[in-house]
Amino acid sequence: MATAELAPRPDVLTVKDLAARLSISTRQVWRLADAGMLPAPLRIGWRTVRWSREAIDQWIAAGCPRNRDRPSRATTPQASAGTTGQPPKRGRRPRKAHEGAERELAAAGF
Structure with a gap:
């Protein structure tokens, strides 16, 4: 049985x-979609x-307005938790200022 090509x-x-x-x-399409600038995809x-x-x-006829029906990735509570407005970066969490001092004191025997 031959598979039929699906027509677009x-x-x-x-x-x-x-x-x-x-x-x-x-890539720019995905950026616009993630930012909520495009209509919601199917x-x-x-x-x-x-x-x-x-x-x-x-959307084009309306002048390409921002889609306000869904929040963009940058306005979600997880992304806006940082002070810079940027989403948190992956990898190691930043050390707190006192963590380094605690290690130094422990190494010195205090």
Whole structure:
């Protein structure tokens, strides 16, 4: 039994189609989506994401407004916990000022 090729649906856009339509890179599409600047994507599967052509056309016609229906990644409580407004970086947590002093005192025998 031969597998049939799935024809692209004209009513949804892939990330490549959307990037070509907006004249930006696919990475920039993901940045805009993460920042809440694009209409919400349609999750078709675990790793499959598409955008509604109609929603994108309406978004462009409206002047590309920020999508206020969902919070951006930068405005979530976890990301805004830092003082710089940047999301926390991965890796080691920063040492507190007194941790180094405690180690030095312990090594000196106090």
